[in-house]
Amino acid sequence: MTDFTTARPFAHEDVAHWDIETEVAIVGFGASGASAAIEAAQAGARTTIFEMGSGSGGASALSGGEIYVGGGTDVQQAAGFDDSVEALEAYLMMAGGPDADAAKVTLYARESLAHFQWLKDQGVPYKGTFVPGKIIEPETDDTLIWSGSEEAWPFSEKSRPAPRGHVIQHMGWGGGRRLVDVLEAKARELGVEVRCDARVLSLVADRDGAVTGLIVKIDNKPQFVRASRGVVLCTGGFCMNQDMLRRYAPEALRLSDPIGENDNGSGILMGMGAGGDAIHMDQFFTTCPWIMPPSLVYGIIVNERGQRFINEDCYHGRVSRTMIDQPGGRVFLLADNAIFERPFELSRIEIAAVGETWEEVEQELGMAEGTLAATVHTFNRYAAEGHDPVYRKHPQWLKVLNEGPFVALELNFSESFFSFFTLGGLNTLPTGEVLDSAGRAVRGLYAAGRATSGLPRWGHGYSSGMSLADCTFFGRQAGKQAATAGTATLVEAAE
Ligand SMILES: Cc1cc2nc3c(=O)[nH]c(=O)nc-3n(C[C@H](O)[C@H](O)[C@H](O)COP(=O)(O)OP(=O)(O)OC[C@H]3O[C@@H](n4cnc5c(N)ncnc54)[C@H](O)[C@@H]3O)c2cc1C
Known part of the structure; x- marks a missing residue:
C-alpha cells in the first residue's frame, strides 16, 4: 500500500478517483462519533461513519455510561438537591484546571439540562433514583451518584455541592454498551451509513490546507472518500499508543492499565498533520479503586516519606492522580482496625505492613523514624x-485512627490497578472546528471526544461522567457544524 500517513494529508490534487462520496465523514463510532452523526444527519447532510472495529463501541461501550449533567435535572430535584447552572459552571471551571476552556464550560453548563433531555429523547433510559455515599458506579440500575469532588475542599468552597453523575439504566457496571447501542440505533434510523472494518489511514487536503476527504482501508484496499462538507475526527485518545505516551505523557508510562478499545491516537495525529494544534497532551485521568470499601476513605494516605498530600475525601481519581506526583513509586493507605476491610480484589492493593502501634508500621515500611508516626499523630490530634x-x-470523613492493630495498604503504581486514559488532544472551538496554533480554524476539519482537549483536560480535576458529557454534547456540536459548513449556530442555541 502507498505510504499514506497520519503525519500529513494526501494532496487533493493527486486524487485520481473518489471511491466513496459523502457530505460529512465521521471517523470513529463511539459516543462522540454517534452523537456527531445524529446531528449531522438531522441537519440534512449525507453522513457516513468509518469505524476500524467490526462494530460500534470504542471506549464508550466499555464505559459505565455515566454522564456528568446538572443545573437541576428532574433526578436531582427528586432526590432533594438544589443544583444550579452557576454551581455547575463553577465546578466545571475548577475541574478543568488552570486552563479550563471557559467557552465550552459556559455553553455546557447552560445547555446541560437540554442535553440531558436530548439523551432521553434519543432513547437513553434513566430510572431516576439516587444512590447516596461514595461509590464508583452503582451496582444496581439507579441513576444519580456523587461522581466527583463536589463535597470536598476546595471545590465545596466555590461551588454549591450537588451529585451530578447520571448513569444509564443498566443493572451493574458497564452501561456504556447500552448507551452506544441506543445512539447507534438512532443514527441508523436517520439514514447514517456505517462502514465498519474501515480504518482511516490519512486525511486529504487541498493546496490551501482545507480538508476535503480521507483515505480509508476497506477490504485491505485504500479507498478515497470525498467529504464535501467536512471530516469529524471522533477517534478517542491515545492511551494505547506507546510512542505517543513516551512523547507527550511520559508520566502515564508508570502505569500499566490503559483502558479503552482502540485508543491509538490516530485521529489526533491526522489532525495535527493537517495543521491542527494539540493541547494538554500531558494530561491523563487515572484511578485505582481504593475507595472500595468506602470505610477506607476514613483512612489517610501517605507517600514513601510518610507524608500526607491531599484530603482523602476528594474524588478517587483526583487522589489517585495526586499519588503519581509523589516521590517514589508507591503510596500507603493507613487504616486502623475499626475501618479496615479488605480492598476490592481488582484494585491489586496489598497489605504492606501491620503493627500494634503506628511506630511499628513505620518501622516495618522502612521509613525514617518519626515520619509516618508524626503524620498520624498530627492527623489524630486534629x-x-x-x-x-x-x-x-x-469532618464527615474524619476518624481518629487509634484502634489497633494498624495497617498500611500499598498502592503500587506498576502493580496495583491504576487504570488510565488520556485527556489531551486537538484544540477545538465549542463548534468542534479544529484550530491551528495561531487559533485559526482548519477548514473542513472537526473533532470531538477524547481526540480533543475538551471539558475534561486536567487529570487532577477529572470527575466521573465528564468524558461522556463532553463526547456526547460536543460531538453533537461538531456534527451539526460540519453539516451546515460553518453557517449554523450551536445546536441548542439554534433551537
Ligand atoms: C472501563 C471504562 C469505564 C469508563 N466509564 C466512564 C463513564 O462512566 N463516564 C465517562 O464519562 N467516561 C467513562 N470512561 C471514559 C469514556 O468511556 C471515554 O473517554 C469515551 O467513551 C471516549 O469516547 P470517544 O467517542 O472519544 O472515543 P471511543 O468511544 O473510544 O470511540 C473511538 C472510536 O474510533 C475508532 N477509531 C480509532 N482510530 C480510528 C481510525 N483511524 N479509523 C477508524 N476508526 C478509528 C475506534 O475503534 C473507536 O471505536 C470510561 C472508560 C473505560 C474504558
Missing part, C-alpha cells in the same frame, strides 16, 4: 477536635 486544618478533609 481529628479528635473534629477538623483537619492541614488538608481540610471534611
